[in-house]
Amino acid sequence: MSDIRLEGVSKRYGTVAAADNVDLNVTQGEFVTILGPSGSGKTTLLSLIAGLNKPTAGKIFIGGRDVTDAPAQQRNIGLVFQSYALFPHMTVLENVMFPLGVRKITGEAARTQSLEALKLVRLEGLHDRRPSQLSGGQQQRVALARAVVFKPDILLLDEPLGALDRKLREELQVELKQLQRTLGVTTLLVTHDQEEALSLSDRIMVLNHGQTQQVAAPTEAYLKPANRFVAEFLGIANFIGIDGGRTGLVRPERVKLSPAGMNGGTPAKVVEAIYLGQMVRYHLELDGGAAPMVAAVPFVGRAFTAGEKVSVSWDATDLWPVA
Ligand SMILES: Nc1ncnc2c1ncn2[C@@H]1O[C@H](COP(=O)(O)OP(=O)(O)O)[C@@H](O)[C@H]1O
Ligand SMILES: [Mg+2]
Structure with a gap:
């Protein structure tokens, strides 16, 4: 009831x-x-x-x-x-x-x-x-x-x-x-x-x-x-252009980072690496002029540093189409 x-x-x-x-x-x-x-x-x-x-x-x-x-x-x-x-x-x-x-x-x-x-x-x-x-x-x-x-x-x-x-x-x-x-x-x-x-x-x-x-x-x-x-009010929103002129959203926790050249993702440069205790927040510049992205990755021993080249990817299921 x-x-x-x-x-x-x-x-x-x-x-x-x-x-x-x-x-x-x-x-x-x-x-x-x-x-x-x-x-x-x-x-x-x-x-x-x-x-x-x-x-x-x-x-x-x-x-x-x-x-x-x-x-x-x-x-x-x-x-x-x-x-x-x-x-x-x-x-x-x-x-x-x-x-x-x-x-x-x-x-x-x-x-x-x-x-x-x-x-x-x-x-x-x-x-x-x-x-x-x-x-x-x-x-x-x-x-x-x-x-x-x-x-x-x-x-x-x-x-x-x-x-x-x-x-x-x-x-x-x-x-x-x-x-x-x-x-x-x-x-x-x-x-x-x-x-x-x-x-x-x-x-x-x-x-x-x-x-x-x-x-x-x-x-x-x-x-x-x-x-x-809602996307922007609830946290950091990475908006990404998807097919048909639509926009998709990936949350920073769902963005995956690998050393440059690995895993076939999009090449990018680390602009800023910010330590947040258990997590590191990366501000990323993607090759090809796409909008900047933010990734939040658990800190496990080593972090990428500002200026370092990385490879950015995400699972298709973590891309949410927003109106
Ligand atoms: N007694 C009132 N007289 C005139 N306008 C009001 C009054 N109470 C609230 N408002 C207006 O209604 C809107 C919502 O206010 P409110 O409910 O206090 O928002 P919130 O709690 O989310 O900050 C605001 O634009 C506010 O200026
Ligand atoms: Mg109030």
Whole structure:
């Protein structure tokens, strides 16, 4: 059964279509990420689902129920934003207990349930602190605990890790994924970070100008993008002219490099070799004036160096025609 369903959802602000005829089906327990550049309509879509905003057209269903006209408080949704939005005058525990109070759960039951939620986000022992006494990562964990403490049907996360530095963000990504799996809660995450989207989600929805570009599993969207926009937004795209004036795409990880003259590939010169830990990224100039290419090759002892002649090839099955 579909847990979140959008049918032809649009939201206009004057002449801007922030959401433009969007359809989406998210199944029970699924983790779907809405990915798109700034201004593509991600927050708009989330706020429509949360009931903080009304669509200009279309219908929104949650758990099979038409909630298009239902107020936010009738939707049982947990929300987390980039700004932690914690109550500064309340302790961590009081912050987490707050949505329970709104739902008339008080006293020992509320306390127990809140301490459990804090344990889930690894904040046990910090419940008497104020938000200002916590790091950014800890504050965002409190926000997560507060969003799940009342066992929401749906969790909506709008760039929740956007304010954190890279290492902390990667740590919290893993924790977020574990939390989501533990709770089995249907989750929609908004991000503009393609790596985050590809690594966390069951499926991603790519948005541009309020319009859906593709909804697919991460590997499918990455290797079989629906169009040029998706191809370029999800990573480095090597576009290659193929027969009939069409364009094909090979991802850098699928490009094969051999020493010059071997394997009958296209002769090329290494313009730049960049070490990325386990991988080396090569910027290549192909003989015959074709567009430059990028290859990402696992580092195994020896790498090619700038100026070196190489032979470039790829499997026909790794060439994806793009519209
Ligand atoms: N309240 C509003 N009034 C007018 N325009 C808005 C409003 N909210 C969003 N928009 C416009 O809608 C588009 C999508 O915005 P938003 O959903 O915030 O994008 P994203 O979250 O992907 O950055 C943008 O062009 C933005 O300027
Ligand atoms: Mg936004």
